[in-house]
Amino acid sequence: MKKFQILVIGNNDNGCTPELEKLAYETGAEVAKSNSILITGGLGGVMKAASRGAKENNGLTVGIIPQNDMSEANEFCDVVIPSGIGLMRDFLNALSADGVIAIGGGSGTLSEICASYMYSKPIVVLKNSGGTSTKFADQYLDHRKNVKIGADTPKHAMEILLEQIKH
Amino acid sequence: MKKFQILVIGNNDNGCTPELEKLAYETGAEVAKSNSILITGGLGGVMKAASRGAKENNGLTVGIIPQNDMSEANEFCDVVIPSGIGLMRDFLNALSADGVIAIGGGSGTLSEICASYMYSKPIVVLKNSGGTSTKFADQYLDHRKNVKIGADTPKHAMEILLEQIKH
Amino acid sequence: MKKFQILVIGNNDNGCTPELEKLAYETGAEVAKSNSILITGGLGGVMKAASRGAKENNGLTVGIIPQNDMSEANEFCDVVIPSGIGLMRDFLNALSADGVIAIGGGSGTLSEICASYMYSKPIVVLKNSGGTSTKFADQYLDHRKNVKIGADTPKHAMEILLEQIKH
């Protein structure tokens, strides 16, 4: 049976703290442990930490990057999709997801949440990860639809998300 | 000299009130009066009302739609770009703008604001137009960068925007 | 009534001869005289000459360019769509066309012909313009479908194309 594809989104290098990296690493690890495929934007910060977490737990990782050139992806991506469409690749990421976990993030993460929301993908936001994701998702998206706030830990986020996806 | 291209964004048919339509119509009219080209997403609600406002004031209107088929655009678009890329066309709209005016709107409008923000386009949000635009832009984007809140009227919005663009 | 949008494709600066430029200029002029809107890829060579031909005959011109930045378009484009999707914009061009005229060209032009063919757009190839267009279209696309070979002049090409579009 086809494995689930879980998108993890959040800060790129700028704005990514050691705390967010730790959360991202653990989230990537949980994705791998659940036998799912990790999808990220393939660059730095949360994307890189999550990919490392998945790889170090025998997971499969896919990086969908804005550039034309595969070599721009971080070294923890097994498969690289160099989209060549710049920031629009946020929407490709969302389309490629069975479910989404958001960790912190700024305007890019927010546009990915919007895309995921419009494509009706289940979304879980890591409580306490701050950034735009939490604030925005908490206030402006309709939780009755497909956004779930309040996972305390990456493990919890993955549990909530899988339940939503299988539903 | 090349005319400015002004993107007007906001609610599609669902969620578009007569008040928003009136604001959109007046905004389209102001875009035309300033001798600028109106860019919209080419569909209903705010997009259609703004296009009508521009057309009835001798403006030139461009609709960039998600679909493959030109006939999906509203009848007030002189030029139709049927992008065939679905919701990603929000980013095409943002790239095609010298400046952006937001009127109300939901998750789609929000993703266009994010895109415009990331591409460093001047953005003006119509005060009192409600919706995601006002709330979001007010709280989460950096006003020192390229977002201006607080235009009271379409005329005022256009004035602020042109000043930003020429700057 | 909505004006027709006619896409003119062919060589960029490299490979564009004075003969091709002359053909392109005349083709742009014919598009304008037919009261249609000219769509091009917005860059040099055939695209620029066609746009100039349309502008000098009071036509409206749209340039859909690969880059993010409007200023990369040639100065004869009234409307610029900076697609930010690189070479994929060949497909945007094809989608934006009611009909297509091909003048010479290489691999880029060929991909635009393929796209136009797949989207079932009427295509006319200028006989004697050489390049990939003529050779390819002559041999590999199904003329019974939507490709017409054999316009001797830009005026003739426009006549054939309009007949196809209205059909």
Next chain:
Amino acid sequence: MKKFQILVIGNNDNGCTPELEKLAYETGAEVAKSNSILITGGLGGVMKAASRGAKENNGLTVGIIPQNDMSEANEFCDVVIPSGIGLMRDFLNALSADGVIAIGGGSGTLSEICASYMYSKPIVVLKNSGGTSTKFADQYLDHRKNVKIGADTPKHAMEILLEQIKH
């Protein structure tokens, strides 16, 4: 070290003969045996047969499809990228390739060859597979650049391609 990503292109269901399917299956198998990742357009015909060939030889398969919905991909894709950009996904495929093998094909395959050519990806065309690929590539692309004609077998194609990629 990052595995190579090999794109296999050719006919969709319509126009795909048992002979082409056999060639595609063997090509997918060779991609897997070389420890490379198979990229395809994720639909039927050559794409499906190649994916099955790779899966039955323990390979990893990626399908990049035109649609928004993952379930449109064939069942032999481990990873599915539902691009939502329609036929433009041919360019995504080309960008995602370290090298390309073409088997038969029509106008879609031809646009992928054009894209691969413009992105300077090494391309090998299977001799005797017929279709547009052979005819076109033989006559119109510059063999000194990145197109190699004349692989007699899938095994041979993979050898030529790997040599080109490593070069």
